[in-house]
Amino acid sequence: xxxxxxxxxxxxxxxxxxxxxxxxxxxxxxxxxxxxxxxxxxxxxxxxxxxxxxxxxxxxxxxxxxxxxxxxxxxxxxxxxxxxxxxxxxxxxxxxxxxxxxxxxxxxxxxxxxxxxxxxxxxxxxxxxxxxxxxxxxxxxxxxxxxxxxxxxxxxxxxxxxxxxxxxxxxxxxxxxxxxxxxxxxxxxxxxxxxxxx
Ligand SMILES: [Zn+2]
Numbered sequence: 116x117x118x119x120x121x122x123x124x125x126x127x128x129x130x131x132x133x134x135x136x137x138x139x140x141x142x143x144x145x146x147x148x149x150x151x152x153x154x155x156x157x158x159x160x161x162x163x164x165x166x167x168x169x170x171x172x173x174x175x176x177x178x179x180x181x182x183x184x185x186x187x188x189x190x191x192x193x194x195x196x197x198x199x200x201x202x203x204x205x206x207x208x209x210x211x212x213x214x215x216x217x218x219x220x221x222x223x224x225x226x227x228x229x230x231x232x233x234x235x236x237x238x239x240x241x242x243x244x245x246x247x248x249x250x251x252x253x254x255x256x257x258x259x260x261x262x263x264x265x266x267x268x269x270x271x272x273x274x275x276x277x278x279x280x281x282x283x284x285x286x287x288x289x290x291x292x293x294x295x296x297x298x299x300x301x302x303x304x305x306x307x308x309x310x311x312x313x
Contacts, residue, residue, distance in 0.1 A: 123193045129263050130272065131214045134197040149194055150180060150214055151201040157183040157194070158214075158251065179249045180214065180257070215250040216263030217305070225265040227307070234295060234308060243307040249300065258303035259285065259296040265307065266290040273305060286313065 124135050126148075134149040144164035151157050158180040162169050169177040189195045217225035226246060231239035245265045250257040264271035264287040271289030283296040285305065291313030298304040 123197075125197070128214055129216060130269075132201060133214075134194065134201075136193065149197060151198040152257075155185060155188060157188045157198060158257075159183055176248075180251050182251060182254065214262070215248050215258050215303075217265045218246040218248055225267070227265070232306065234306075241309045243309060244297065245305045245307060247298070247303040247305055249303055251300065253300055255298075255300045255303060256296075258300070259283075259298075259305055264288075264290060264292070265305070266292060 122136060122139055126133050126135050128148075128150075131150055134151075136147045136149070137144055138147075146162040146165065147159065148162060149157060149159050160178055160180045162177065163171055171178065188198070217227075220226040227243040230242050230244060232242050233239050234242075243265075247258050247262060250262070260273065260275050262273050264273050266287060266289065268287075268289040271287045273285045273294055274288050276284045276286040276293075281295075285294040285296060286292070287294070293308045293311035293313075294305040295308065296303075297306045
């Protein structure tokens with residue numbers, strides 16, 4: 116006899132604590148996942164059963180996270196409990212979250228294109244442009260902020276670093292590489308400023 120997966124479970128996705136719910140009455144075992152970024156900022160997505168992977172049949176990529184409208188953020192129940200827990204936990208770990216990351220090629224490594232761009236005003240500098248997974252369909256910043264770094268270090272996440280720099284500036288917390296956020300919500304990317312590293 117097959118054992119039922121737990122109804123609710125906290126799972127770790129790239130350092131983010133995600134609430135996963137599988138309705139025991141639903142034979143398809145669809146996974147409902149929730150990610151709280153702030154007490155009133157909740158993302159959710161629906162994935163097929165574990166044995167079918169993260170991509171729905173007939174679709175090319177996993178569906179991105181969708182932000183719940185404020186009226187849809189539960190005020191009671193397991194999702195609310197998770198949000199309250201996550202809000203406390205995030206305070207302790209300084210809001211570390213990491214649900215996005217670079218688009219991986221068939222070899223499992225991040226894909227990129229090379230270019231030269233003039234970001235600092237001192238003439239063109241070599242850059243690598245990494246396409247990033249669209250975390251959300253209508254907002255851009257969650258796909259290029261607090262996401263997994265192309266360096267691949269499990270503790271490397273691309274952090275907001277606009278203080279003292281310019282809008283869109285990001286620096287990896289592990290490898291120290293500098294990036295500029297680029298693209299848009301449906302096609303986000305990070306431009307690596309190859310010559311700039313902490
Ligand atoms: Zn890095």
